[in-house]
Amino acid sequence: MITVLANIDAIFRKELQSYFKSPLSYIIAGFFWILTALFLVLVSQQVIQYATQNDLGRQMGQGGGAPLDVPTLVLQNFLSVMGSILLFILPVLSMNLYTEERKRHTLELLATSPITNWAVAVGKLMAVLVFVITLIFPIAMLELFLLNAAKPAFPLQIFFVGHLGIILLAAAVLSLGMFISSLNDSAIVAAFLTFVLVLVLWILDFLGQTLGGAGGEILKHLSLLKHYTSLTQGMLDSSSVVLFVSYVVLGLFLTAQSIDLIRFQQS
Amino acid sequence: MIDVEHLSKTYGSTTAINDVTFQAEPGEILGLLGPNGAGKTTTMRILSGYLPASHGTARVAGYEVHESPMAVRQRIGYLPETPPLYTDMTVEDYLNFVARIKGVAAGDRATKITSAIERCNLQEKRKVIIRKLSKGFRQRVGIAQAIVHDPPAIILDEPTVGLDPRQIIEVRNLIKNLAGQTTVILSTHILPEVSMTCDRVAIINKGRVVSSGTPDDLMLQLSGGMRYELEVEGDRSYITERLQRVADLKELHWLAADELPEQRHRLRVSTETNADFGKQLAAALVSDHVGLYEMRKVGASLEDVFLQLTTEETAVEAASTIETDAMAETIQTDYIQTGETE
Numbered sequence: 363m364i365t366v367l368a369n370i371d372a373i374f375r376k377e378l379q380s381y382f383k384s385p386l387s388y389i390i391a392g393f394f395w396i397l398t399a400l401f402l403v404l405v406s407q408q409v410i411q412y413a414t415q416n417d418l419g420r421q422m423g424q425g426g427g428a429p430l431d432v433p434t435l436v437l438q439n440f441l442s443v444m445g446s447i448l449l450f451i452l453p454v455l456s457m458n459l460y461t462e463e464r465k466r467h468t469l470e471l472l473a474t475s476p477i478t479n480w481a482v483a484v485g486k487l488m489a490v491l492v493f494v495i496t497l498i499f500p501i502a503m504l505e506l507f508l509l510n511a512a513k514p515a516f517p518l519q520i521f522f523v524g525h526l527g528i529i530l531l532a533a534a535v536l537s538l539g540m541f542i543s544s545l546n547d548s549a550i551v552a553a554f555l556t557f558v559l560v561l562v563l564w565i566l567d568f569l570g571q572t573l574g575g576a577g578g579e580i581l582k583h584l585s586l587l588k589h590y591t592s593l594t595q596g597m598l599d600s601s602s603v604v605l606f607v608s609y610v611v612l613g614l615f616l617t618a619q620s621i622d623l624i625r626f627q628q629s
Numbered sequence: 630m631i632d633v634e635h636l637s638k639t640y641g642s643t644t645a646i647n648d649v650t651f652q653a654e655p656g657e658i659l660g661l662l663g664p665n666g667a668g669k670t671t672t673m674r675i676l677s678g679y680l681p682a683s684h685g686t687a688r689v690a691g692y693e694v695h696e697s698p699m700a701v702r703q704r705i706g707y708l709p710e711t712p713p714l715y716t717d718m719t720v721e722d723y724l725n726f727v728a729r730i731k732g733v734a735a736g737d738r739a740t741k742i743t744s745a746i747e748r749c750n751l752q753e754k755r756k757v758i759i760r761k762l763s764k765g766f767r768q769r770v771g772i773a774q775a776i777v778h779d780p781p782a783i784i785l786d787e788p789t790v791g792l793d794p795r796q797i798i799e800v801r802n803l804i805k806n807l808a809g810q811t812t813v814i815l816s817t818h819i820l821p822e823v824s825m826t827c828d829r830v831a832i833i834n835k836g837r838v839v840s841s842g843t844p845d846d847l848m849l850q851l852s853g854g855m856r857y858e859l860e861v862e863g864d865r866s867y868i869t870e871r872l873q874r875v876a877d878l879k880e881l882h883w884l885a886a887d888e889l890p891e892q893r894h895r896l897r898v899s900t901e902t903n904a905d906f907g908k909q910l911a912a913a914l915v916s917d918h919v920g921l922y923e924m925r926k927v928g929a930s931l932e933d934v935f936l937q938l939t940t941e942e943t944a945v946e947a948a949s950t951i952e953t954d955a956m957a958e959t960i961q962t963d964y965i966q967t968g969e970t971e
Contacts, residue, residue: 365732372729376715383717471713471774474677475730476702625679 369477373485374492381493386454391497394451398444398501405440406508433512434520437505441524441594444501445531445587448494449564452532453556455493456539457549459486460617464547464624473625479618487537487614494532498525520596527593530606531586535560537613544620560586563609630655630812631676631782636685638671645671646836648685653829655781658808660827661816668836669816670710673786676814677707689782703732706780710787712771716760720751720770723759724777731778741777749773749803765796772803776811783807785815789822801826855906856899856927858884862892862920871917875909877902893922 381387413430420429463469472482502525509516539556546552563586570582582588586609589602631653638645646668653659661669674680676687678698686693692700715723724742733741746755749769754762759770768788775783788804789797804826807813817823823830824844831841840847861868865883872881877900884895900906907926914921 368732369730372726376718376726379722380715380717466714466716467709467711468713468715470679470707470709471727472730473679474702474705474707475727476699476732477730626681 365476366478366481369481370485370488373477373482374489377486377489378492381489386458387493390451390454394447394497395500397447399504401443401447402440402501402504402508405443406436409435409439431514431517433509433514434517436509437517437520437524438594438596440505441520441528442591444498444528445590445594448528448532449535449560450557451497452494452535453539453553453560455490456536456556457543457553459490459540460544460621461547461549461552469621469624473621479621480614482621483540483614483617487533487540487610490536490540491529491533494536495529498528517596520594523596523598524594526598527590527602530593530603531590534586534606534609534613537610537617538563539613541613541616541620544617544624630657630690631659631814632686632688633672633676634686636672636675636687637683638668638675638680639683644836646675646833649833649836649838650685651831651838651841653782653812653814655812656809657828658804658813658815658826660823660830661814661833662818662820662823662830663816663833664818667833669818669833670786671836672833673707673784673814673816674709677705677784678702679707703778704780704782706775706778706783708771708775708783708785708788710790712767712774714759714767714770714774717758719756719758720746720762720773721755723770724773727774728777731780733778741779745773745777748776748806750799765792765799768792768796768800769803772800776807780811782812783814785813787817788815789817789819797822855902855904856897857907857910858895858897858923858925858927859910859914859921860886860889860893860895860923861914862894862922863918864892865894868894868896868914868919871913871919872898872910875906875913877904877906893920897927 409430409432413432413435416430460469463472502521505521506516535556538559539552542556542559543549543552545555563584565585565587566581567585567588570578570580570585572578573581583601584605589599589605592599592602633649633651636649637647649668649672651659661672663669671680675682676689676694678694678701681695686695688694689701690704692704694701715726718726721742724745725738728738728742746752749772751766751769751773754766754770759767762770768791772785772788775785785804789800792800801822804813804815808828815826827844829841829843830847832839832847869881872878875898878898879901880897880899882897884897886893886895889895898910905926907924911921911924
């Protein structure tokens with residue numbers, strides 16, 4: 363057990379180091395920060411504008427219901443936007459996980475070292491996940507900074523559960539993306555296929571609705587969007603957590619199998 | 630230390646190796662010699678645990694490769710044909726990573742990395758990013774990677790391929806220095822490499838071990854004992870007839886003799902036994918009035934052995950019988966000449 367943890371740690375450190383050395387990471391980080399910060403401002407503006415109109419309507423006696431909880435609305439909307447942005451970024455992060463190993467012939471080193479495919483896959487996933495958390499962290503701080511003075515009080519529940527949701531979503535997508543990157547040695551193909559797969563999983567909800575019936579229900583349950591949305595509402599639903607974790611385990615399992623298969627295929 | 634028995638590997642309908650059997654004793658350097666595509670890499674990949682065998686067993690330090698893969702992986706160092714390098718890491722970081730995944734304890738890591746760096750002469754490049762290293766240095770980092778955990782067995786797939794002559798000598802010396810404490814199996818298609826570095830050789834061709842032994846043994850065993858090269862004058866058939874009377878004569882090759890005057894020939898004769906037949910040979914020729922211009926004892930080169938074992942069947946058969954046919958003569962002179970370029 364200790365050996366396995368030490369192996370995971372070795373892979374984890376090596377991978378993390380390579381993220382901080384790669385120019386691509388900095389480009390992705392810059393892109394992500396600019397885009398999300400921009401959307402945070404835009405979403406806040408829109409919600410505030412909408413709430414002002416709503417208040418104005420009520421004051422003028424045109425109805426409009428209860429006053430809006432602006433911080434909650436901003437956070438919920440922003441988290442769902444950030445989820446969508448991540449859908450484009452995660453495949454780019456996962457595309458190199460194994461394609462690079464294949465190109466550098468280092469799979470042969472890993473496969474002839476006393477380390478299991480699982481340990482390699484877990485180490486890699488942890489490293490890329492830590493990188494994603496590094497991306498999200500400053501943005502989360504920005505949200506706190508923006509909303510801490512707001513009234514009604516800042517919805518801490520949504521903040522924590524929502525960000526947990528982001529991390530779970532990222533882990534699930536990266537794990538599946540890692541599997542796809544282990545299938546061939548072209549990073550572009552891996553990124554594209556991952557994006558397509560994630561898009562399908564994202565919209566399973568709509569597909570389920572159109573299809574209807576028991577099959578539709580199952581599809582709806584497998585949808586990433588549905589579970590992610592419920593987490594961004596601040597609802598810590600165990601079925602959502604289980605679903606994301608299942609995707610993670612599935613990705614790890616398929617990766618380990620696929621790496622074994624590469625050895626059989628090679629002549 | 631390394632024990633390979635009846636190993637076979639097939640990919641679909643193609644057979645990569647077929648019933649390969651050989652052993653390597655502790656501390657010995659065993660060379661796998663064979664033309665490209667003979668099955669050397671496949672054999673080594675099975676030994677390293679990278680590929681599963683279709684049939685047969687391979688044991689490293691008593692552990693079966695397929696049954697106890699982790700135990701075997703801890704006990705071998707493996708350098709594939711292309712060194713498996715993380716080019717964005719420095720030499721030191723890379724070796725540290727390899728030492729970790731090979732299970733070197735944290736306390737020993739620094740000493741073992743330093744030792745591997747010193748043994749491979751990489752001191753100056755310790756902090757250099759691998760991407761910036763030349764091919765020769767990368768190959769050395771590849772070897773350092775294979776020895777960093779002090780394994781009892783090391784498998785090197787074509788360790789000197791693509792290096793310049795100076796680097797080749799350095800790598801060979803490095804490999805020789807490993808012997809004694811470590812068992813080394815290396816593959817190559819370069820003959821001088823085998824005679825210079827290996828204690829024993831297994832010649833592989835078309836997936837089979839066609840012969841094995843020490844380089845000297847092989848030369849003796851397969852080249853057929855003693856050999857003489859002669860320059861004589863007279864009628865070919867007459868000379869052949871005279872020579873056949875010499876006891877134990879096994880082979881007779883007519884060599885190219887374009888530059889010689891008419892009726893002058895060059896030929897090579899050999900016997901099965903190691904008894905020196907020079908005296909009888911000279912006596913037979915002189916007493917029968919064959920003009921003798923030159924008589925020289927020649928040693929067989931490993932290349933002769935190799936070519937004899939790996940050239941197409943027809944040529945091998947032809948070589949083992951006395952042959953004066955013009956067609957066979959050209960084939961044989963061709964490869965005999967190649968054999969002597971060393």
